[in-house]
Amino acid sequence: MLGNTFGRVFQVTTCGESYGWHATAEKSGYGGALFTIVNGVPPGIKLDVAEIQRELDKRRPGQSKLDSPRLETDRVEVVSGWFEGVTTGAPVGLLIRNVDTQDIHIQQYREVKDVIRPAHAEVNFFYRYGEYGDWCGAGRASGRETVGRVAAGAIAKQILAREGIEVLAHVIESHGIKGRSVSEGTMTFEEMKTNYRKNDLNCCDLEAARKMIADLLEVREAGDTAGGEVEIVARGVPAGLGEPVFDKLKATIAHALFSVGAIMSLEFGAGRKTAEALGSEWNDQPFVQGGKVRWRTNHAGGFLGGMTTGEDLLMRAAIKPTPTISKDQDTVDMMTLEAKKLAAITRRDISLLPRWYPVAEAMVAICIVDALFMARGWYGMCKELDPKWQKLTEPRHKGEYTK
């Protein structure tokens, strides 16, 4: 399997499957683990493992009626790259074991392993890896794969915190019920922060959250699942991050978020509504505040020319309903090509939204740290070659000419 590494300087490599299950003569079965290697962590960072754990706890299953009842502890072990609590500059290895891998659940997957599960990825795994593929709990296509991303993202967030950069995500729509959002200007970032994780769905519009949760409990009773939308906001990101051509920060973030299972669309700033706008309505207009260029609106979502403007980065991702549902669906047996009916009995999330937002935060944090490395590396070199460099890249007052 190729493509298990993301990032250019701050590089994250993950491995691990949903169960990673093995049976031996001595033991009926035991689970594997998720393992992440983070390259490029600067030396001398006091790693807060409790904070990494808190990030992992956000996406841990089994916390509410909306989540899969799978009871994983998601305990993180930092196995390399630090010494006496401080990073050494060597790759940081993070290990999280799969612990809730009981025989009864393995058996449930074994019984349907040849039957295509609608909206699941196994059929394509079969085309690609044949009968060698891991059929248990969707193997590497499982949402469990995202544990490693959250662990790496937690390190990225610790670096960003030192830079005064915050990345937060919350639910803004579930099954057609809409909540207020920062990107639409109907919620402030401060309100988002105050109401962050105040309910099982992590919808910061508390009124809308009540309706969404009541609706999802009905969806659950009906044996169904529902889709929705997650908003991600990054505040404090300095202007000028990202590269202007193939590595536009918007493109890197799109790559990062589209690599997470179940995403179906991504918008930046005004997003889809851009299609209805006139230039006179859409263009963000600059003004000066405290000697800095600011923007009166943020339809561009914090990006221009692939680089950050210094305003909030605003993103919205539409997430599909959880593929596993209890209702009968038409399908096909991959081995016999016979038509089949399938109503799943395996454990699943009713809504992916409360599990998805921590992964989105992690991926955006990883992108920003990586972009900081790229930009600072570039600036460092430029400043060495031209002592006037810093001055040349600052917006100037009238009459001040530095060249």
Ligand SMILES: Cc1cc2nc3c(=O)[nH]c(=O)nc-3n(C[C@H](O)[C@H](O)[C@H](O)COP(=O)(O)O)c2cc1C
């Ligand atoms: C955090 C997370 C949790 C997930 N939980 C489930 C689940 O419980 N049941 C399920 O059927 N799919 C779940 N998925 C979705 C599948 O991973 C994904 O839809 C599937 O692999 C197909 O990939 P695609 O939707 O990106 O094409 C989850 C995804 C994520 C990111």
